[in-house]
Amino acid sequence: MTDLQALKVRLQQELDAYEIPAPHPEALGSPLPREWFEEGLSEMRAALVEPYLADVQDYDEAQGGAFMRQVSIVADDGDTMLLAYDPRDQTDFALVGREGDTLKIYSIRGDAVGCFLTR
Numbered sequence: 191m192t193d194l195q196a197l198k199v200r201l202q203q204e205l206d207a208y209e210i211p212a213p214h215p216e217a218l219g220s221p222l223p224r225e226w227f228e229e230g231l232s233e234m235r236a237a238l239v240e241p242y243l244a245d246v247q248d249y250d251e252a253q254g255g256a257f258m259r260q261v262s263i264v265a266d267d268g269d270t271m272l273l274a275y276d277p278r279d280q281t282d283f284a285l286v287g288r289e290g291d292t293l294k295i296y297s298i299r300g301d302a303v304g305c306f307l308t309r
Contacts (some may be wrong), residue, residue, distance in 0.1 A: 194262060197262055197275055205235065207208050227307070235268040242263055243261070284305060
């Protein structure tokens with residue numbers, strides 16, 4: 191069982207400690223400007239919600255396709271995307287999308303800030 195209050199504290203600490211990455215010297219194209227990250231961090235702060243449990247649809251061919259399971263929602267952009275803590279892996283966050291009346295968990299996983307910024 192996920193401790194929702196501890197999750198809230200962890201998420202806030204991760205957000206506060208996030209450092210905007212320096213452009214990789216071998217990256218192709220133009221690096222994202224600092225303002226892009228600052229705007230995304232501001233949007234994430236505004237999207238934080240009191241963590242709550244929600245049923246999401248997942249998909250695993252080995253399990254026969256789509257199935258429902260529970261995750262902890264920690265942010266909601268007010269549009270189509272949510273950020274969830276996935277209790278399957280104690281360090282894993284994932285994006286969740288609203289598709290009609292269904293919440294579907296996506297394979298975009300990792301740290302909370304990185305996942306949120308990919309939306």
